[in-house]
Amino acid sequence: MCGPQVVGYTIYQVYFHPLAQYPGPLIGKFLKMEVVHRALMRSGGDVHLHIRHCHLRYGKKVPEVNFECNGAPFIYHLKRGQTNLGTVFVNVIGSIVRYGPNVLIFNTVEGLKDIYSNSKDIVKDDCYQVLHVGAKSILTETNPKSHTQRAKLIVPGFLSHSINDFEPRIREHVSSLLTALSAASKIEGQSVSWGQPLVMSDWCSYSTLDMITDLVFGRSSNLIGQPELRHIVSDIEGMLEHASFLLHAPFVLLGRIDKLLFKGKIRGTRRYRQMIKLMMQEAGENQIYNRLANHAASNSPSSFALSRTEICSETALLVVAVLFYLAMYKHVYERLRREIHSTFQSLEDIHTGPALQSCTYLDACLKETLRISPGVSSALYRKVGKRGAVIDGHFVPSGCSVATGIYSLHHNESYFPQPDIFIPERWLPGNESNSVSATPAAYVPFSLGSRACLGRNLALRELEIMTSAIVWQFDFKISLSHASLGAGHPLGGSGRTNPMEFQLSDHIVSHKKGPALQLRPRKP
Numbered sequence: 001m002c003g004p005q006v007v008g009y010t011i012y013q014v015y016f017h018p019l020a021q022y023p024g025p026l027i028g029k030f031l032k033m034e035v036v037h038r039a040l041m042r043s044g045g046d047v048h049l050h051i052r053h054c055h056l057r058y059g060k061k062v063p064e065v066n067f068e069c070n071g072a073p074f075i076y077h078l079k080r081g082q083t084n085l086g087t088v089f090v091n092v093i094g095s096i097v098r099y100g101p102n103v104l105i106f107n108t109v110e111g112l113k114d115i116y117s118n119s120k121d122i123v124k125d126d127c128y129q130v131l132h133v134g135a136k137s138i139l140t141e142t143n144p145k146s147h148t149q150r151a152k153l154i155v156p157g158f159l160s161h162s163i164n165d166f167e168p169r170i171r172e173h174v175s176s177l178l179t180a181l182s183a184a185s186k187i188e189g190q191s192v193s194w195g196q197p198l199v200m201s202d203w204c205s206y207s208t209l210d211m212i213t214d215l216v217f218g219r220s221s222n223l224i225g226q227p228e229l230r231h232i233v234s235d236i237e238g239m240l241e242h243a244s245f246l247l248h249a250p251f252v253l254l255g256r257i258d259k260l261l262f263k264g265k266i267r268g269t270r271r272y273r274q275m276i277k278l279m280m281q282e283a284g285e286n287q288i289y290n291r292l293a294n295h296a297a298s299n300s301p302s303s304f305a306l307s308r309t310e311i312c313s314e315t316a317l318l319v320v321a322v323l324f325y326l327a328m329y330k331h332v333y334e335r336l337r338r339e340i341h342s343t344f345q346s347l348e349d350i351h352t353g354p355a356l357q358s359c360t361y362l363d364a365c366l367k368e369t370l371r372i373s374p375g376v377s378s379a380l381y382r383k384v385g386k387r388g389a390v391i392d393g394h395f396v397p398s399g400c401s402v403a404t405g406i407y408s409l410h411h412n413e414s415y416f417p418q419p420d421i422f423i424p425e426r427w428l429p430g431n432e433s434n435s436v437s438a439t440p441a442a443y444v445p446f447s448l449g450s451r452a453c454l455g456r457n458l459a460l461r462e463l464e465i466m467t468s469a470i471v472w473q474f475d476f477k478i479s480l481s482h483a484s485l486g487a488g489h490p491l492g493g494s495g496r497t498n499p500m501e502f503q504l505s506d507h508i509v510s511h512k513k514g515p516a517l518q519l520r521p522r523k524p
């Protein structure tokens with residue numbers, strides 16, 4: 001392009017483009033902000049925070065009186081520039097941000113529903129196709145008809161009776177985890193002293209990967225029992241980092257620059273794929289993978305393969321996030337301990353049934369964790385079809401990408417007052433404090449509509465059982481020698497300053513190391 005063309009293009013993008021009226025970063029009028037973050041600035045992992053930042057930045061400031069402290073640490077208020085509890089100015093969150101030349105991000109319940117419940121006129125964005133590794137998968141399929149076909153195949157594996165059948169295996173894996181945690185802590189019998197610090201993200205990842213491989217292939221990866229295989233966890237993380245980079249910057253595939261940038265990670269991906277390949281070959285008759293493979297034989301062989309990303313588990317992140325919040329918010333921990341210890345007489349009692357169902361505070365803690373630290377935190381892009389679509393009252397032309405940032409919506413003050421504070425009480429039936437009550441329609445950790453998470457019930461079952469079993473078995477506290485692992489820090493950079501929030505790195509799914517906990521057998 002020569003000089004006048006550049007000027008003409010710039011004026012069009014800024015003033016006359018159909019999305020010109022929407023506020024957003026200047027650079028976003030010319031480039032996708034996801035690309036800027038992940039490719040140019042290489043700060044991948046922070047996009048969920050940047051989306052929230054944009055909604056705040058492009059909103060407006062209004063005065064708010066009677067700010068409530070509600071048990072949050074003083075440093076937290078200071079970080080937000082609130083030096084007294086009188087009148088403060090807060091940002092009213094901007095509901096729509098232009099996040100790329102043809103990209104709009106909505107931060108409202110109405111926008112969310114219009115985007116994700118309308119599978120006829122709004123489909124998965126083409127960017128998902130970059131994730132096909134040799135074959136399409138249910139997650140990356142963009143054609144609604146083909147998606148329905150695939151979904152029919154695997155949905156039965158995720159219905160409650162299938163999960164009930166699998167639950168004894170979940171409990172066995174949890175029991176192995178507890179034994180391994182005791183051994184790694186070097187806790188002797190009824191010892192009252194605190195054990196060695198343990199990085200819980202590692203241990204929970206081993207256990208949840210063991211569970212999910214057991215379910216999908218009928219054979220566990222057994223990372224709890226075989227330390228030499230544990231590199232698989234970082235192999236998966238590396239693979240997701242690589243994939244999330246390609247998702248938004250597919251141009252690096254030309255000339256395969258990514259092979260240079262992600263050399264070590266690509267090696268890890270190969271190792272991981274090798275393991276999965278072996279498991280696929282040995283999959284038991286009734287396993288989810290087997291059903292897909294049988295169907296593939298009578299259709300197009302590779303196209304029904306199960307993608308690797310589907311079997312990696314975000315569940316581990318959620319368990320460690322719950323443990324982090326329990327260790328940080330003592331009053332929450334005490335209340336949950338009381339509930340778990342008074343409900344269950346022994347570890348064997350922790351299983352699906354009326355007792356577990358009666359644990360309303362456990363349910364509230366899990367919901368609040370999934371709100372504040374959602375396992376999938378960034379924007380799930382969708383593409384507007386031929387006729388265009390009306391989203392939250394705005395007409396969006398055909399071909400535009402639209403999304404809602406899950407982390408950003410879950411931190412929208414209009415739906416979740418005091419969004420940066422972990423308050424399980426907002427989820428309790430007959431909410432004890434109206435000032436913090438949640439808007440359930442804005443809570444979407446598993447997305448919604450026809451492309452919502454299929455593993456939701458399984459993930460929740462694992463979460464409930466693992467969390468209750470750990471709380472039942474151990475007392476725990478943050479290890480002072482690694483206190484900042486997983487936590488925000490006053491010098492942590494934009495959006496990462498809250499020491500009471502478990503920090504996520506968003507790479508398709510979120511992951512993060514931490515917290516480091518010390519355990520001891522629980523006191524009666």
Ligand code: HEM
Pocket residue numbers: 138139140151212310311313314315318374375376380445446447450451452453454455456458459460
């Ligand atoms: C707490 C843990 C989990 C969270 C927060 C979560 C969240 C999500 C979200 C937000 C999506 C939508 C993705 C998109 O639109 O691009 C999704 C899709 C999906 N999830 Fe999960 N997930 C979790 C665990 C699991 C587990 C354990 C499984 C299975 C073993 C699973 C299987 C799937 C599948 C198959 C899809 C694709 C659905 C489709 O496109 O039709 N998820 N998940």
